[in-house]
Amino acid sequence: MTAQDAGVQEVDVIVVGGGPSGSTLASLVAMQDHRVLLLEKETFPRYQIGESLLPSTVHGVCRLIGVTDELARAGFTVKRGGTLRWGANPKPWTFLFSVSPKMAGSTSFAYQVERMKFDKILLDRARELGVRVREQCSVTDVLTAPDGRVHGVRYTGPDGAETEVHAKYVVDASGNRSRIHNKVGGTRKYSEFFRSLALFGYFEGGKRLPAPNSGNILSAAFESGWFWYIPLSDTLTSVGAVVARDMAHRIQGDPENALKTLIQECPEVSELLDGATRVTTGEYGQIRVRKDYSYHQTRFWRPGMVLVGDAACFVDPVFSSGVHLATYSALLAARSINSVLAGRIGEQAAFDEFERRYRRGYGPRAGAPGGNRPSEAAPPRLRRLEHS
Ligand SMILES: Cc1cc2nc3c(=O)[nH]c(=O)nc-3n(C[C@H](O)[C@H](O)[C@H](O)COP(=O)(O)OP(=O)(O)OC[C@H]3O[C@@H](n4cnc5c(N)ncnc54)[C@H](O)[C@@H]3O)c2cc1C
CATH class of the missing domain: 3.30.9.100 (D-Amino Acid Oxidase; Chain A, domain 2)
Structure with missing residues (x-):
């Protein structure tokens, strides 16, 4: 951390996690000239599973953040x-x-894609767009005001020191293994079928x-x-x-x-x-x-805090949809944050719309209302499990 960063105590948006959802959201918010701090607990490149992408990610979201040419040059299959x-x-x-x-x-x-390479391309792009990216910074808690609004995070830096930083919004993009998502309220509901x-x-x-x-x-x-x-x-x-x-x-x-x-x-x-x-x-x-249990959090946002990517929900990898949902939810959340920060719409309307659209993208499959349906395509053992 540079001396200049050591003084950072307040930004517009804090993003927890530098995977595809976090770096995409950070880029899209920074592109509207907001001050964004991204805290990532690892040092990139780091290993991650989820290698088979869909066209919507490559030609949709990746084009919006300006990495299409870089992806083409990377030589991915x-x-x-x-x-x-x-x-x-x-x-x-x-x-x-x-x-x-x-x-x-x-x-x-x-x-x-080899995720070590793909995720680094996205994170480097966020840096280029002005996001302050801090690796080896593990977020341990969110800061909550007496009225219940989330207004910052506490994190442990590379030197082991604890720091608090404040923001108008905290975005949890920390994937499926961190516990930060609990702070949004509600519970994580697991699919009975996709376990x-x-x-x-x-x-x-x-x-x-x-x-x-x-x-x-x-x-x-x-x-x-x-x-x-x-x-x-x-x-x-x-x-x-x-x-x-x-x-x-x-x-x-x-x-x-x-x-x-x-x-x-x-x-x-x-x-x-x-x-x-x-x-x-x-x-x-x-x-x-x-x-790879499928799940969804019963709430995707609360005042000052929003979940994207695997922090919010995950569907069985048979759909190859994880990175798509991660980047699509980042796009939706960035749109809501940018609109509220620009004063174009109220927070409740903006984030209710974010959650509705995100659940629609996720919903017809396991774990969401209408999900958990038996799948004709399930392999024999999984089909048996479904009826047991
Ligand atoms: C077996 C399996 C196979 C899969 N196959 C596919 C596939 O073929 N195609 C596909 O699209 N998807 C696939 N997926 C899903 C895919 O892996 C995820 O959906 C995707 O990685 C989610 O991206 P994300 O940015 O939300 O989270 P992640 O990629 O998990 O990134 C989260 C980041 O947050 C960081 N972090 C965690 N905690 C903290 C903290 N406290 N403070 C700071 N940083 C933190 C982590 O280090 C990490 O870098 C698969 C998943 C599984 C389990």
């Missing part, structure tokens, strides 16, 4: 759609983002689907759940199994062996990985296990 071995059809089938292969428009693709575990690792030398589908995500259902197979480069592949929570005992203790066994159970994936080697060093070297 071009994703033209998805290939699925799912449901009753024993043969893999493919959907494209374009109307047809011969009528592909300029926005009919997304990317498969799965994800077990994943990285492989060098995995085969590719035949062109023109070589950049697609492959989602393959099998007896115990489903696999993702995401080509991150010509040689590096992200491979993960999503299985029911009652399989935790099979995974705990020896995740390496559990992943190997699950791969053998899924012919599509084991065939593609024939001859490939698992990466065992660096950030991609470990097998990770994540609960």
